[in-house]
Amino acid sequence: MGGAERNARKRRQQEAAKAVGKARGASGNSTRNAIVIGVVVVVVIGLAVIGGVLLNQKEAPTALQPAAESASSYDATVQSGGVVVAGAKDAPVTVEVYEDFLCPACGMLFDQSHKDVEKALASGKLKARFHLINMLDSQSDPPGYSLEAANAASCAAESGKFQRYYNTLFEKQPEEGGAGYTTDQLVELGKKVGAPADKFGRCVRRGTYKNDVQQGYQKAQQDLRKIYGDQFGTPSVVHNGRPVEAMGNPHWASDLVAKSGKDS
Amino acid sequence: MLATLAPVTKPSGKTLDILGTLARLGLAAVWLISGGVKVADLNQTYVAVSAYELLPAGAVSVVASAMPFLELALGALLLAGLGTRLVAALSIVVLLAFIGALLQAWVRGLSIDCGCFGGGGQVAEGETQYPLELARDTAFLLLAVWLVIRPRSLFSADAVFDGRREQPIETR
Structure with a gap:
């Protein structure tokens, strides 16, 4: 890119050198200066770019300790299609x-409302179908944290440890654009919340539920588009095919239970 | 008395030098601020770059980590006034790349923030600001064009390197 530029610069410097030489009888060292400056510029910029790339070997957020035990606990099972069903089967x-x-x-949304949701799920009046989708796969570096995490949470549900695992991943959510948690960290977290180490580790590393999660995301896109149009996103909470205004209402779950109780 | 005020023979040259200094320091400030904000939140920079949907994930990572430091380097060199013309030319290349990326996002109807000075990523459909962002980048581009055409300015390392400049040695 700088070829013509450099030539032009050199020519100018040479002319300048001649002028200086004529004016002062000094030897023209401007050409040498121009070369030195050019080299310095290239080196500074090169170092900045290379340094930036090397520095940015992103590290996963460090230590992943499990979230505290919740006051109200619920059961959860993993279903096909990337869905984890939580709460009593016969909840109204x-x-x-x-x-x-x-x-x-x-x-x-989790921070605001998970206590209320847990209470409603534990009471037997609410059943939640958690669609763990991998919409933001491209938003982690390296990509794919969404899918890894959704798979791992499904594995946790398989091992009967969904609630605390799910809570931890949201309570200690990694930043968008960052690395997300590594597979090792996700496996380790499973052990810490009491999932059987071998079985859980295999499930996470093999990506047992990844196909389900991806299929679930395809299905979710169709379903959400019907309800929200093209502007759908996460989180979305849906009851009987209608959107629930969950964001900003920490009691959306108990409100929904109370309202539906009156309706029926 | 008059003899000691050599630039008086080229009054417009002095004015142009001052304008050139403003252009140089202005463009330096642009790069230092935009680079500094991006360095401070590299994760956000990744999100901003990926929102343009131009590059594969691996390349997004490289660009997002190199670009903030490139901007800082350009800013520092301009601040020092070292190799002003070369650095201004590189600035033009970078700014044209930014403008091109923004234009393609606009044409494709992506709803993104340019992330020019931090931020970036998806925004709601009615909240894009393409005309403003493009106008701003074009203004920066003009500063760089000035410096390529006429790199001379006051308080620059170039002047020190090139020898004392009280005697105008260029005639154009």
């Missing part, structure tokens, strides 16, 4: 919850 109210483990708004 069923809600569909669409979340991505990397989505900041999902983390916010």
